[in-house]
Amino acid sequence: MNYTRFRADVNRNFFENKLNFAAGYVNTWKDYMRRSHATHQELNSNNFLRNKLWMQFSYNLSDQTQMGLGGSAEYVHTKSDTLTDNQMVYSFNATAFHRFSRKNWARINYWCNIDYPDLEQSSSYGSFVDSLNWVGGNPLLHSSVSHNVRLWIDLWSCFNVQTGYIYSPNRFCYLAEEREGALSNGGYGKYVAQTTVNSSYKEWWTSMSFTKRFLKDFLFKADVKYRRIHTNYHQFKNTGEDLSGTTSLRYFNEKHQLTVAFSYESENEFLVLPQKKSASNNDYSTLSLNKSFFNQKLNIGMNYFLPICFSSGRDWEKENSSILNHSIYIDQYKRNRNRLDFTIVYRFQGGKSVRQYNRDTSNEK
Numbered sequence: 001m002n003y004t005r006f007r008a009d010v011n012r013n014f015f016e017n018k019l020n021f022a023a024g025y026v027n028t029w030k031d032y033m034r035r036s037h038a039t040h041q042e043l044n045s046n047n048f049l050r051n052k053l054w055m056q057f058s059y060n061l062s063d064q065t066q067m068g069l070g071g072s073a074e075y076v077h078t079k080s081d082t083l084t085d086n087q088m089v090y091s092f093n094a095t096a097f098h099r100f101s102r103k104n105w106a107r108i109n110y111w112c113n114i115d116y117p118d119l120e121q122s123s124s125y126g127s128f129v130d131s132l133n134w135v136g137g138n139p140l141l142h143s144s145v146s147h148n149v150r151l152w153i154d155l156w157s158c159f160n161v162q163t164g165y166i167y168s169p170n171r172f173c174y175l176a177e178e179r180e181g182a183l184s185n186g187g188y189g190k191y192v193a194q195t196t197v198n199s200s201y202k203e204w205w206t207s208m209s210f211t212k213r214f215l216k217d218f219l220f221k222a223d224v225k226y227r228r229i230h231t232n233y234h235q236f237k238n239t240g241e242d243l244s245g246t247t248s249l250r251y252f253n254e255k256h257q258l259t260v261a262f263s264y265e266s267e268n269e270f271l272v273l274p275q276k277k278s279a280s281n282n283d284y285s286t287l288s289l290n291k292s293f294f295n296q297k298l299n300i301g302m303n304y305f306l307p308i309c310f311s312s313g314r315d316w317e318k319e320n321s322s323i324l325n326h327s328i329y330i331d332q333y334k335r336n337r338n339r340l341d342f343t344i345v346y347r348f349q350g351g352k353s354v355r356q357y358n359r360d361t362s363n364e365k
Helices: 332-336
Strands: 002-014 019-035 042-060 065-079 084-101 104-115 126-130 133-136 144-155 159-182 188-214 218-233 236-253 258-272 276-293 298-305 314-320 325-331 340-346
Touching: 084 144, 126 188, 159 218, 218 258, 236 276, 276 332, 314 332, 325 332
Parallel strands: 133 188
Antiparallel strands: 002 019, 019 042, 042 065, 065 084, 084 104, 104 144, 126 133, 144 159, 159 188, 188 218, 218 236, 236 258, 258 276, 276 298, 276 314, 298 340, 314 325
């Protein structure tokens, strides 16, 4: 493989450091060849070229209000023996923050994430994992751009509300379909082929968190989160909703370096793909005890999973397509009930660190 990478950045402050401007250019070039692992025969040659230009602005309107704006544009060129693809990918981000008082503030963010297909996902070659199942890539995959919007509101330093939306029109996922041709055993017939495709993904979520300290040594915390997900690829689509939450009560005695905590966690989480849906429907009740000795050098901990469950206590996965249907169930409650974990940690002190941090290059040496 031949590989080169060039990067140039500039960063400058204006107006008594109220305005910050940053920009950069990145060039990446790869030229590589794929060979058969069995025969070392050349399969194909590939070329990848990426040029990216980005800019970022941030401005402090006042001590209570800050704003930021940025974006990038990149040209991606991929070429193999038989295929050539050119893409222009754009990305933007924006943020605004305002502090209403010492204990109350709000923030809203928008940003894009870009994921690129790897060699396995974009290869035009595949292989049989068994006599009737074939797995391969898709050389025509587009880069996956994910748009994210999030709103934070924090009140009285104890109550936090967040909500957000995620949209990805080209998210990578596997698609199973029926094909007919030569099999790995030398015969001819039908088989299941799984290839990577660009699917559509949408997610809306919201969460609330409450944290309160009382009677000096007690801390109560509660969190809850709701999500709604939709994904599709042509006629294949799935929708899922989940609700999860955690609550805990902790007691810490500073004099004796002792921590006692009880927590309850409920999760009903979904993973949704165009042809597959999996979920975890579990809840856990745990009792924890931690004690430190010898000026916190030695820490001994215990975590006990109580035999209490108010949900099904199962993880499950279902896949439905025109060629493949299967279901898997795992009883997590039976795995974890009456489970007891012990931890012992000892911290050695002394010696001198030889590591230094170079602020200019951000490299540790």
